[in-house]
Amino acid sequence: MSGPPDGASVAQRIARSFPALSQSHREVARYVLDHPLKAATLPVAELAELVGVSVATANRFARALGYEGYAQFRAALVLGFEGALAPVEKLRGDLEQPADPASVFDATFAAIGRNLEATRSSLDAGACARAVAAIQAARRVYIVGFGSSSWPAGLLARNLDLTRQDVHLLATVEGPAFAARAMRRLTADDLVIVLATPRYFTDTVRLATQGRESGATVLALTDGPHSPIAAQATITLCVRTDSRYFAASDASLAALVEALSSAVAHASGSLVAAATRLTESVLPWLDGDYAAWPIRGSAVPSPDPDPEP
Template identity: 25%
Template sequence: MTSTTTPFAAGAAVGVVNRIQAKLPEMPTAMAKIGTFLLQHPQAPLQLSIMELGEKTGTSPATVTRFCRLLGYAGYVPFRVSIATDLGRSDARESWKADIGRSFGPDDSPRDVLSTLVSAHTRSLEETAAIMDLALMNKIARRLALCSHVDIYGIGGSAVMAMELQSRLYRIGVNSHYWSEVHAGLTSAAIQDSNCVAIGISNTGRTEETIQMLRQAGAAGALTIALSNNPGSPLAEAADLQIITSVHEQFLQPDDLSAKHVQLLVLDLIYLLVAQVNFAQTTAKLASSAMAVAPHRRPTRAEVRADNAASGVPTGMSRRKNHV
């Protein structure tokens, strides 16, 4: 019996319930009473003292101790600790499934995780591209290019998407602002009109603040657009036009990275279509902004060599003072 009296001899990965089930056929009658009771009430030792467990099972504290040792524990205290650990591990895995997802587990290798991510993201991008209404996207792009103002609303992770779209549109000459704070967003939404466009971004389409801001803009007369992964969401229902993306496998909840990637695909498409509509303005704005930030960027090695060659500076030397 040496192998069964060494603590954790059965292996730390084996749960208490599994140990009881394995040993139950060979247990004496008194110990079998304890085993049968614990299979029906596996968490009982967390609430009962050793004496109380003995009373519940019609045995004694000494029998409970022998029972624990038969399972591979030094005594009742290590036995209770193992039950608590099993319970915590179970709760942690359920939390993982709810918060991270079921696509991969906490014990998967980095290669398996990477493969799952690439597969899910690729499929989400392909499915979104397949269902994309290009006529609708072109209509939206033209309205954005010709409107007087664009409001973009997003809360939490979606605020990053809103800021990204605003930054791109603003750089090519589209008057736009993004709002991630509901009071400021509602204030802006209330002063929109029929020459304005308002865009609400939400993965779930159920973010209350985004819905409120988009509805306010619609009530003021703006054309409203919802960007969401949920076609039946309150945000989609509140909008005049809907852009729905496809997320093949949801994980990394609540801000699913694959959801963000397909939304970035949509933002890229909107940006490029608007740039096409305003081609002359776009090229002029991009050239101006590139020139404005050029002095703040270090030149590439090729640019330094070309500059040196044009200035007659020998190879190996650099006109460093011009590239600080």
């Protein structure tokens, strides 16, 4: 890439060059400054069409900023967003390959299968045992997961609640502020389970850090040692999350949640009793003949002492 040796960013080059730019180049510059992330994903023809200029004008704009051409300009623009844009760039390439719906179904199931097998074969038995022991030993369990990780976090909370008390899901409508407020009570006797796969939320990393600094055990369910929450974790369980169409495959994380929940339930030694109590409590709300049974504790009419023959 050509340009001044000071390593100026695209925005800095635009600011420096703006007075000398033509009116059409200024229109392109304004669009790039207003929509830098979107501009970083656009081929030259799409950018030119959105701004209302010719492809030649868009190319000349890139050269006016000191780049060899539009490809070099776009590469420089991407540098500030490489983590966020990686799924977009991958998706663009995948969509250029024609496929019918059945083929997409087949490829997706195949990818999920590969992810699950890679996850299963790479799990460390010692880490799995420590994770289960930490959940059993904790006074309270706090579960953190935002974005696409929020629903596996909810599944984990639901499953752990079957065999232990004081399980707190911190993914609520109030957001990270509620989680931070709830976690102010953390002690070394507590456990924080943090779920995160690409793309990672800053709030998730901050809350994982808060958990570690509070002295609590931090269990990370994430996609590898490179994950920013892995650096804050006491115990880490990793999943493979490759996906053609999304930033990460949610199926792998959901499978890990079910495996971890199953191991905790098995280790509890009271699963049958807990499942029986749960079934009794939800019986009146289940559809079927058993739904006619009265709710426990409700008034039940006494039998008629003198029924008619």
